[in-house]
Amino acid sequence: MKRMEGTTVWQDFRLNYFGISDRGQVRTLNEDDFLIMPEYHLFCVADGMGGHAAGDVASRLSLEGIGDYFAFRHHPEEIPRPALLPDDLVNTPLLEGAVHYANLRVNQAAGNKTMGSTLVAAFAVEQAIQVIHVGDSRAYLWRDRKLQQITEDHSLVYELYRQGQISKEDMRTHPQRNVITQALGPQTRIAPTILRFSPLRDDLLLLCSDGLTTMLEDSELSSIVSTHPTVHDIGSTLVEQANMAGGKDNITVVLIHIE
Amino acid sequence: MQHIPVILMQIIHIEGPLKGQIQEFSAMEISIGRNPSCDVRFPATLNIVSRQHARIIRDGNRFKVVDSSSNGTLLNGKPVKEAFLKDGDVLTIAQGGPKISFLSKMTNQVMAPAPPKTADERPLPAATREPEPQPPAPVTPAPVTATPPPRPVQPATPVAPPPPPAEQRSKAPFIIQFGPTLRTFNELPIRIGQSGQCEFPLPLPGIADQQAMIFFVGGQYWVKDLSGKNQVCVNGRPVESGSILQPEDELCLSPTGPYFKFLSGGRLAESEPPSPAASQPSQPAPKTTPAMEESKAHNLLQRFWRRSKDD
Numbered sequence: 001m002k003r004m005e006g007t008t009v010w011q012d013f014r015l016n017y018f019g020i021s022d023r024g025q026v027r028t029l030n031e032d033d034f035l036i037m038p039e040y041h042l043f044c045v046a047d048g049m050g051g052h053a054a055g056d057v058a059s060r061l062s063l064e065g066i067g068d069y070f071a072f073r074h075h076p077e078e079i080p081r082p083a084l085l086p087d088d089l090v091n092t093p094l095l096e097g098a099v100h101y102a103n104l105r106v107n108q109a110a111g112n113k114t115m116g117s118t119l120v121a122a123f124a125v126e127q128a129i130q131v132i133h134v135g136d137s138r139a140y141l142w143r144d145r146k147l148q149q150i151t152e153d154h155s156l157v158y159e160l161y162r163q164g165q166i167s168k169e170d171m172r173t174h175p176q177r178n179v180i181t182q183a184l185g186p187q188t189r190i191a192p193t194i195l196r197f198s199p200l201r202d203d204l205l206l207l208c209s210d211g212l213t214t215m216l217e218d219s220e221l222s223s224i225v226s227t228h229p230t231v232h233d234i235g236s237t238l239v240e241q242a243n244m245a246g247g248k249d250n251i252t253v254v255l256i257h258i259e
Numbered sequence: 260m261q262h263i264p265v266i267l268m269q270i271i272h273i274e275g276p277l278k279g280q281i282q283e284f285s286a287m288e289i290s291i292g293r294n295p296s297c298d299v300r301f302p303a304t305l306n307i308v309s310r311q312h313a314r315i316i317r318d319g320n321r322f323k324v325v326d327s328s329s330n331g332t333l334l335n336g337k338p339v340k341e342a343f344l345k346d347g348d349v350l351t352i353a354q355g356g357p358k359i360s361f362l363s364k365m366t367n368q369v370m371a372p373a374p375p376k377t378a379d380e381r382p383l384p385a386a387t388r389e390p391e392p393q394p395p396a397p398v399t400p401a402p403v404t405a406t407p408p409p410r411p412v413q414p415a416t417p418v419a420p421p422p423p424p425a426e427q428r429s430k431a432p433f434i435i436q437f438g439p440t441l442r443t444f445n446e447l448p449i450r451i452g453q454s455g456q457c458e459f460p461l462p463l464p465g466i467a468d469q470q471a472m473i474f475f476v477g478g479q480y481w482v483k484d485l486s487g488k489n490q491v492c493v494n495g496r497p498v499e500s501g502s503i504l505q506p507e508d509e510l511c512l513s514p515t516g517p518y519f520k521f522l523s524g525g526r527l528a529e530s531e532p533p534s535p536a537a538s539q540p541s542q543p544a545p546k547t548t549p550a551m552e553e554s555k556a557h558n559l560l561q562r563f564w565r566r567s568k569d570d
Contacts (some may be wrong), residue, residue: 005282038277
């Protein structure tokens with residue numbers, strides 16, 4: 001189990017953050033991970049997959065790739081250029097470049113094994129918050145006392161939901177709920193989705209792996225966010241409730257409160 | 260249903276660029292350094308810290324720090340290469356570098372009966388590779404029976420109620436900030452006192468082996484005096500066999516302190532003694548502006564309890 005909390009200043013906001021990754025009740029390994037780099041205002045959640053603990057390696061490599069890329073791009077004179085970084089990623093927008101680079105890292109390490117990782121990351125830069133994702137780990141925004149999912153899962157069941165063939169609740173129990181259409185690792189090219197929004201004071205951003213959202217409905221998430229005063233309380237309770245609902249997968253949550 | 264004791268290590272950054280950050284790990288080993296892959300990661304440009312500066316390794320029920328740096332690691336001010344850690348120890352990462360405090364805590368993690376081993380059940384989006392074979396769905400283990408957290412009750416007008424049964428175990432969060440340390444409890448009751456048997460040991464003069472107990476019943480936090488000397492007070496009144504803790508209440512554990520303020524959400528934060536106390540020289544009230552503070556405890560207080568203003 002891993003937990004991390006703290007606060008960092010960005011523009012004229014204070015970002016209070018809390019990250020927690022829990023193995024859950026069923027799995028023997030935790031193949032989720034999270035990365036928080038407060039100095040870069042960067043927050044990431046990764047959910048790894050692949051047989052024989054490859055998921056653990058995949059999620060770790062994804063986040064290491066992102067971390068190495070961010071450190072190098074911020075301090076190119078002092079930090080050695082990360083291995084395998086192609087020239088065409090050296091000057092791309094930071095968050096995109098980091099995710100494409102992370103994909104190459106996992107892809108290279110996989111060799112002929114099958115392994116991959118989802119990713120959802122938030123990055124506060126200039127006047128906006130950017131959110132990027134690959135796979136079915138999600139970002140939610142809490143604003144005006146409402147919790148809204150702001151990413152669209154790269155998954156088969158999400159496609160069915162979007163087409164109106166199943167409801168959002170059905171997604172959580174659908175027999176093919178684990179089939180995702182994109183991940184970091186299996187292919188050399190990926191098509192991540194990026195969105196940007198202008199944050200308002202008191203916004204709360206929730207990044208999570210599907211171990212949270214297959215156990216708890218959106219209304220339950222909303223209820224927990226609205227009734228707990230700190231990111232620490234919200235995060236701890238989300239994991240606790242997901243475990244009490246069965247904890248069938250690893251559960252990872254990163255919360256950022258914009259104050 | 261088994262309870263597996265899990266040992267967590269807690270690292271609090273008490274000085275340096277990451278001051279205020281708290282991390283907890285259940286791993287057998289954690290890495291400290293500038294490398295982005297380090298568990299306790301310092302900024303890439305803080306050159307006095309080595310890329311792989313040190314590790315903290317679990318050895319049985321104890322933890323030891325192992326230094327592998329260029330500029331050294333200090334344990335409570337003394338340079339070490341390898342040394343066992345105890346709760347409250349302060350590590351300085353490189354001479355003149357950032358400081359972190361170390362704590363270990365045991366928590367009981369509830370485990371469902373061991374499930375059958377299944378391969379990871381998620382097939383990858385493979386265009387170029389064989390998809391993973393779909394393994395059978397894992398057997399759902401017997402549901403974990405745990406008391407759901409009680410819903411908060413509307414506080415009744417405070418007529419002294421009969422003390423509720425104190426021994427009831429409840430899953431309720433409780434966080435104590437004392438000096439540079441932060442202890443988090445997920446289950447109550449907890450006892451505070453000199454004895455190592457207390458969940459929150461407080462080795463201070465004037466504190467009995469078991470001085471006070473915090474418990475949670477009926478949606479409320481309560482404090483009970485275990486000292487037998489009527490020393491534990493809330494807002495100046497002795498609590499005796501049980502008194503509710505309400506947000507903004509002032510708790511004093513003995514006539515010589517320590518003093519705490521209780522905040523909503525089960526948080527107890529160390530504070531100055533209340534000003535009307537004639538025997539104490541008057542102390543300034545804790546500042547709430549983010550000014551440079553002399554006391555690390557106050558810094559932690561304002562960083563982590565910031566939202567209490569909204570309650």
